[in-house]
Amino acid sequence: MNFLGHLYFSNNNHALMHANLFGDFVKGSDLSKYPADIQKGIILHRKIDDYIDQHPTINKLKHKLSKQLPKINSIAIDLYFDYLLAIHWSKYHSSPLSEFINQFENSPLDKYYNKHPYFKLTINKMKENKWLHFSDSIYGLTKSCVGVSKKISFENNLSQAPIIFFEHRESVQNYFFEFMTKAIPFFDNYHLNFKN
Numbered sequence: 001m002n003f004l005g006h007l008y009f010s011n012n013n014h015a016l017m018h019a020n021l022f023g024d025f026v027k028g029s030d031l032s033k034y035p036a037d038i039q040k041g042i043i044l045h046r047k048i049d050d051y052i053d054q055h056p057t058i059n060k061l062k063h064k065l066s067k068q069l070p071k072i073n074s075i076a077i078d079l080y081f082d083y084l085l086a087i088h089w090s091k092y093h094s095s096p097l098s099e100f101i102n103q104f105e106n107s108p109l110d111k112y113y114n115k116h117p118y119f120k121l122t123i124n125k126m127k128e129n130k131w132l133h134f135s136d137s138i139y140g141l142t143k144s145c146v147g148v149s150k151k152i153s154f155e156n157n158l159s160q161a162p163i164i165f166f167e168h169r170e171s172v173q174n175y176f177f178e179f180m181t182k183a184i185p186f187f188d189n190y191h192l193n194f195k196n
Contacts, residue, residue: 006021009044015037018113021119025119035112048187065077089136138162
């Protein structure tokens with residue numbers, strides 16, 4: 001999942017949300033140089049990515065999309081699932097999506113991130129340009145696909161992913177619902193055990 005999915009699975013903890021997103025900027029297995037709270041977010045970020053990558057439902061969907069989205073089907077699925085989470089938000093969260101996003105955007109970024117200017121710049125751009133507020137729109141899905149496409153080091157057709165999504169919308173949505181029924185209790189249990 002992309003930004004919104006990672007925020008959603010951060011247990012409504014704004015500090016953990018920032019640390020989770022920071023996980024996308026961290027390489028390597030030695031996390032000892034990071035504060036404990038930041039490590040927790042990095043680990044969560046990787047746990048979410050691993051869970052999605054290895055999930056049988058996701059593997060079925062990857063196979064379904066592999067011919068139309070070669071080499072980037074998993075990236076497209078992340079963006080599709082963020083869009084689907086946004087449009088079905090009320091099914092999964094008690095707060096309205098706009099309120100959830102506003103609370104995240106109004107939460108302060110820890111001073112620790114001053115050491116990591118690129119991450120800080122990315123988060124500030126996300127908040128200032130209201131990226132998350134477009135999560136439930138075709139415009140937002142398209143913009144995300146085009147933006148991510150430009151960051152990929154090889155030639156790809158991710159910019160066409162929104163068109164392909166609507167060719168398979170009902171099927172992709174069913175895979176999303178199936179995934180969420182398993183992911184939610186998994187991460188509820190993950191957070192419960194992590195505290196202990």
